[in-house]
Amino acid sequence: MNKKIGKQTVKLENPISIISSANVVGQKEGHGPLGDYFDIVMEDAEWGEDTWEKTESKMQHDTVTRAISNASLSPSDIDYILAGDLLNQCISSSFGLRDLNIPFFGVYGACSTMAETISLGSMLIDGGFAKNIACVTSSHFCTAERQYRLPLEYGGQRPPTAQWTVTGSGSVVLSRSEKGPFITHITTGKILDMGIKDANNMGAAMAPVSVKLTP
Amino acid sequence: MSYTKKEYMDYVSRKSKKSPIVRDTVLAFIIGGLICVVGQAFSELYSKVFNLDKELVKIAVPITMIFLGALFTALNLYPKLAKYAGAGTIVPITGFANAITSPAMEFRREGLVLGLAAKMFIVAGPVLVYGIASSVVVGLIYYLINLF
Numbered sequence: 001m002n003k004k005i006g007k008q009t010v011k012l013e014n015p016i017s018i019i020s021s022a023n024v025v026g027q028k029e030g031h032g033p034l035g036d037y038f039d040i041v042m043e044d045a046e047w048g049e050d051t052w053e054k055t056e057s058k059m060q061h062d063t064v065t066r067a068i069s070n071a072s073l074s075p076s077d078i079d080y081i082l083a084g085d086l087l088n089q090c091i092s093s094s095f096g097l098r099d100l101n102i103p104f105f106g107v108y109g110a111c112s113t114m115a116e117t118i119s120l121g122s123m124l125i126d127g128g129f130a131k132n133i134a135c136v137t138s139s140h141f142c143t144a145e146r147q148y149r150l151p152l153e154y155g156g157q158r159p160p161t162a163q164w165t166v167t168g169s170g171s172v173v174l175s176r177s178e179k180g181p182f183i184t185h186i187t188t189g190k191i192l193d194m195g196i197k198d199a200n201n202m203g204a205a206m207a208p209v210s211v212k213l214t215p
Numbered sequence: 216m217s218y219t220k221k222e223y224m225d226y227v228s229r230k231s232k233k234s235p236i237v238r239d240t241v242l243a244f245i246i247g248g249l250i251c252v253v254g255q256a257f258s259e260l261y262s263k264v265f266n267l268d269k270e271l272v273k274i275a276v277p278i279t280m281i282f283l284g285a286l287f288t289a290l291n292l293y294p295k296l297a298k299y300a301g302a303g304t305i306v307p308i309t310g311f312a313n314a315i316t317s318p319a320m321e322f323r324r325e326g327l328v329l330g331l332a333a334k335m336f337i338v339a340g341p342v343l344v345y346g347i348a349s350s351v352v353v354g355l356i357y358y359l360i361n362l363f
Contacts, residue, residue, distance in 0.1 A: 050324075051324045146321060146322075150317075150338065151317035151318045151320065151321035151322075151338070152294070152317070152321060153288050153289075153291060153293065153294055153313070153316070153317035153320050153321065154294065154297075154313065154314065154317040154318075154338060155288070155293045155294050155296070155297030155300075155304045155305065155310065155313045155314075155317075156294075156297060156305070157239070157297060157298060157300075157301040157302075158298075159234055160231070160232035160233065160234055161231045161232060194218070194220050194223045194224070195220045195223070195224055196224070196227065201227070201231065204227045204231070208218070208223065
């Protein structure tokens with residue numbers, strides 16, 4: 001059966017359900033407009049760990065284990081886990097999830113990682129390759145600043161267009177079920193370079209890929 | 216019809232919040248100036264109260280300002296000031312101390328050798344390289360001029 005519609009969209013043979021989810025966020029996110037909807041708001045950037053990278057690993061581990069138990073499953077019921085983060089070699093994911101013993105696909109999509117893991121996970125189930133799939137992503141403001149930008153203690157002034165990297169992790173479990181929410185179609189974006197040169201202004205660089213802009 | 220690259224860049228330009236140039240300039244001037252006043256105060260203290268000779272004062276003041284720059288970075292107060300001061304806190308000597316202390320603190324967790332020591336000059340490196348290189352060039356020019 002040909003599932004492709006156009007160049008970028010596929011229609012799944014049967015809808016895939018998101019059967020459970022879990023999340024954890026940092027303080028800034030907890031104070032934001034979605035603050036009340038998060039499961040856990042960390043009291044500080046470390047969450048009891050001695051490096052931020054370990055914190056991010058802990059965040060991933062926490063959200064995945066809670067999402068799996070929210071689905072009344074155990075890690076051994078999960079066929080694959082698709083995970084990604086912003087760091088070199090996706091260490092937050094690999095170190096955070098290493099004791100779960102689930103076959104692992106590391107994914108790098110930066111801000112699109114959650115959508116990408118859900119897209120690929122749905123395709124795996126729809127293709128008959130898996131029954132239950134866990135998807136997780138994370139980012140941490142401090143680990144991203146350390147890797148990509150300047151030390152936190154550096155006395156630099158942020159321009160008004162600079163964006164903050166989220167401190168947060170989210171996980172979902174995908175499976176076939178009667179109950180939604182459902183994934184029915186997947187549209188995969190292409191790389192779009194509109195010439196934004198300001199490395200601080202991530203939003204302006206990313207906006208064109210999600211919205212078709214007309215003047 | 217969708218945006219061309221130029222149209223999108225113009226759109227982003229219009230929508231982007233601009234830096235408050237006047238406020239930034241005034242604050243940089245005032246806070247940068249105040250830091251220099253502190254330096255001058257130490258200079259007066261060392262020469263008039265401690266009676267150090269002129270050459271010693273010229274060394275003692277930078278040492279003091281470097282120490283204060285590093286101390287305030289360690290206390291996480293320097294970046295708080297820099298948020299408002301902008302260019303006023305980037306300037307040497309305190310800015311340079313901050314530029315070396317901050318990566319030393321940040322990369323301490325990666326170890327004392329490969330972290331702290333290796334990454335310590337990640338921000339200030341260009342200042343050292345081009346500052347020293349240009350002083351060599353200036354020195355050469357000075358020497359050549361003095362030959363005539």
